[in-house]
Amino acid sequence: MKTTKTAAALIGLIASTHAQYISLTAVRSDSPIHLQTIEAAGQRLSVGGDAATYCPSDMQTRGFCPNTTDDTNFLGGYGGLALGAEVPGGQSVYIDPVCGAVMYTQAHSGFIPNGSIIGGWARQEGKSFGLLTWEGEGTLAGHIGLLACMTERDTYEVYADIGVTPPGDCIGFDVITANQTEAAAWQYM
Numbered sequence: 001m002k003t004t005k006t007a008a009a010l011i012g013l014i015a016s017t018h019a020q021y022i023s024l025t026a027v028r029s030d031s032p033i034h035l036q037t038i039e040a041a042g043q044r045l046s047v048g049g050d051a052a053t054y055c056p057s058d059m060q061t062r063g064f065c066p067n068t069t070d071d072t073n074f075l076g077g078y079g080g081l082a083l084g085a086e087v088p089g090g091q092s093v094y095i096d097p098v099c100g101a102v103m104y105t106q107a108h109s110g111f112i113p114n115g116s117i118i119g120g121w122a123r124q125e126g127k128s129f130g131l132l133t134w135e136g137e138g139t140l141a142g143h144i145g146l147l148a149c150m151t152e153r154d155t156y157e158v159y160a161d162i163g164v165t166p167p168g169d170c171i172g173f174d175v176i177t178a179n180q181t182e183a184a185a186w187q188y189m
C-alpha cells in the first residue's frame, strides 16, 4: 500500500512538472487594485492580500511542499480554470450561479454547487505576458469580464459579470498572466 501511495505521489509530481502554471495580476489603471495579484483564500479569489495555503507535515518532511506560502497560481484558462495546487485531484475554479463570485473547490473534494459556471475562460499569449478573460456562454452569452468588489473585510473579492449586482463597490478589471514553473501551494484553504 505504501508503495502504491508513493508511486501515485511521484506520478502527480511528474505530471505537474509538465503543466504550465500561471500567476494572475489585475490591471485597472487609477484604481487601488492596479497590478495587484489574484490570490486564493477561504474558497474565494481576491485581488491583493495573501493566499491561504496548507501542506501536510508528512509532505513537508519529504520536501514536497512548494516554498511559496502566500502566493497563488493557476492552471488552464482554456475553457476551465484550476488552482496551481499539488494535492491529488487538484482544485477547480467555478463561478457561483447566484451571485457570480469566483470560487474554488476544497482539496479532496470535487464538489461544485449545482448550476455553477465552470467554462468561459480564455487565454492569449503575448511577447512579455498573457491575457486571461472570462466570457459567458449559453444563457450567459454577452456577459463578459471580471469585477473586484470591496467587501466589509476591506478586501476586493473577484466576481464574474453574470448580470447580477454583486455586493459592495465593484471595479471592472483585466487580467494579465505570467508563466510560473511550479505549483505555488500543496493546497489552498
Ligand SMILES: *[C@@H]1O[C@H](CO)[C@@H](O)[C@H](O)[C@H]1NC(C)=O
Residues within 6 Å of the ligand: 066, 067
Ligand atoms: C526551498 O527553500 C529552501 C531554503 O531557502 C531551499 O533549500 C530549497 O531548495 C527550496 N526548495 C525548492 C523546491 O525550491
Ligand SMILES: *[C@@H]1O[C@H](CO)[C@@H](O)[C@H](O)[C@H]1NC(C)=O
Residues within 6 Å of the ligand: 114, 115
Ligand atoms: C440542478 O439545477 C437544475 C436547474 O438549474 C435542475 O433542473 C436540476 O434538477 C438540479 N439538480 C439537482 C441535483 O439539484
Ligand SMILES: *[C@@H]1O[C@H](CO)[C@@H](O)[C@H](O)[C@H]1NC(C)=O
Residues within 6 Å of the ligand: 020, 125, 126, 127, 128, 129, 130, 179
Ligand atoms: C508561456 O508559456 C507558454 C507555453 O510554454 C508559451 O507558449 C508562452 O510564450 C509563454 N509566455 C511568455 C510570455 O513567455
